[in-house]
Amino acid sequence: MELSVLINDCKKAEIIAQKKLYDLFAVRLFLICRRYLKTDVEAEDMLQNGFLKIYTSLHTFRYTTDNAFIAWMKKIMVNECLQELRKKNNFFLVAEETAHEIVEENGIISQLSTEEIFRLITSMPIGYRTVFNLYVIEGYSHQEIADILQITNGTSKSQLNKARKMLQDLIKNANQYVSVNAR
Amino acid sequence: MPTSMSQLMQDKIIQSAIEGLEHLPADIHFNSHKTWAELSTQLPLKKGSVKYWQYAAVFIVLILTTFFLLEHKSEQKQSISKSSQPYKKSSIEELKTIIPEKIQLREVVTHSSQMKKEPPVNTDSILKDIVITSVEVPTPIEATDPTTSTIQQVSETNQTAILTVQKASPKKYRIVHLNELTPFSISTEEAKMLSKNELKKIIPKTDLSETQDAVELPAKQFLFFKKTPLINHTITISDN
Known part of the structure; x- marks a missing residue:
């Protein structure tokens, strides 16, 4: 139908x-x-x-x-x-910080499967993953996120950067765990 | 490649990966049936469906009412058919309880002797043809209800039967029992010599009823000659 x-x-x-x-x-x-x-x-x-x-x-x-x-x-x-x-009241968004650009390690995400990416996202704290979800997956701008979550633009950016950093760390840890197990 | 570009690439990869996910990961559990069951109870009903349920409810009520009434009727019939005994006074007492109050029998003759001579009456027909109970009334009854014609027909029949008996009886010879006969033999010649009066003197008088008892008539045996005292007054079953 x-x-x-x-x-x-x-x-x-x-x-x-x-x-x-x-x-x-x-x-x-x-x-x-x-x-x-x-x-x-x-x-x-x-x-x-x-x-x-x-x-x-x-x-x-x-x-x-x-x-x-x-x-x-x-x-x-x-x-x-x-x-x-x-x-x-699950948002524990930190006060506005200087948003540091996270240096991306090339190709690190593309090595992961879809399920692994999903698991990594859901393992992040609520504040990080809310902004990450809204910005990366849903495609909202920082201003829109700030309006929706009633936070400042800077807070949204910092939350996103922290989320990216955390994600990279999680991926690194996951890769290390995989490589150790492989040996 | 600038950092922002690489980030953008990374974001695209993540986005397409997540949006392409159409099955549940291993450690995620989703009870679809339970969620739908809860959801379906909260859904607003279709306008038409509300009417449908109303009609359905009315229909069910009608069916239940009809079923109850039919069952009630069949129970009544069963209780009446159980008491299909000869129509006696005692049976009237029983019927008093069975016959619904709505059926009012205005005129019913309850003379015991007449009742006993009645052929067995199927009680199923009592409700319908209850007037038959007055069959034995030899004279027409002034009835106020629509059953008058039935009564008259039956009473006329009785009269005819009685007339038949009365006409037939004089033609018959009286029967003399052997123990009542005198020692001398009555030959036909001697009998011829005797006059009728003399013969009457010789032959002792016999009870007319006895002679008539021996007579077999084509008429029904229960329509008999001993005229039973008529009951002029009528009573209803409920009075009885």
Whole structure:
């Protein structure tokens, strides 16, 4: 079934279509929630809330392309997660610091598998990974992140740099662990 | 390559890797069914579906009501058919409890002797043809209900039967029992010589009812001659 037809059926509140849409995107959207939240249970709760919002506000969405619809759903999920993080006051964002440029070691990321990258991101502290997720994966600017998280532009930058540094360290450690095991 | 460019490249790699991830990593657990089960309970119902449920509820209520009524009726029928005994006074007492109050029997003759002579009555038909209980009334009953015609027909039939008996009886000879006969033999010649009055003197009087008892008529045996005292008053079953 085409996604546009499915969306129209969901707009009519047909439960079968809603279930199909859920089955189609549940895992992908769950992984988004899991990138922002600490536990699987929290991510499930946010996925539930996000889908509820999708179904209830679907009448406001005008279908143009499949990618636009997927992006719309992702945005809803991210917003739900951020709301939840704000509720729990999980941001421990440090005061504005001088943002140091992190020197990138060439090709270090490309050596990792997708699952390993995901695991590294989720292993970072909430503050780091929220900014990292928003900037690197979702594609927000620092100003947008600052507006969303109600922090300064500089704090967003510093958080991102710290996240990059941490990620590199994690990758290095992981590589060392792998090389030791290989010997 | 400038640092920013290399960072940009790195970001692109990470972004495409994460967005391309469509299956759960090994240490991540997601209970899709549970989440959907909880989600589906919170989903707003379709407008049409609310109406559908309302109609369904009404339909179910109607079915249940019909079923209950049918069951109630069948129970009543069963209880009546259980008591399919000859129609006696005692059975009337039982029927009093079985027959619904709505059915009011206005005129029912309850004379015991007449009741006993009734053929066995199927109690299933009592409810419908309850007027048959007044069959033995030899004279027409003034009935106020629509069953009058039935009563009249039956009572007329009785009268006909009685007339048949009365007409038939004079034609028959009286029966003399052997122990009542006198020693001398009555030959046909001697009998011819005797007049009717003399014969009457010789032959002791016999009870008319006895002679009539021996007579077999085509009419039904229960329509008999001993005129039982009529009960002019009528009572209802409920009064009984």
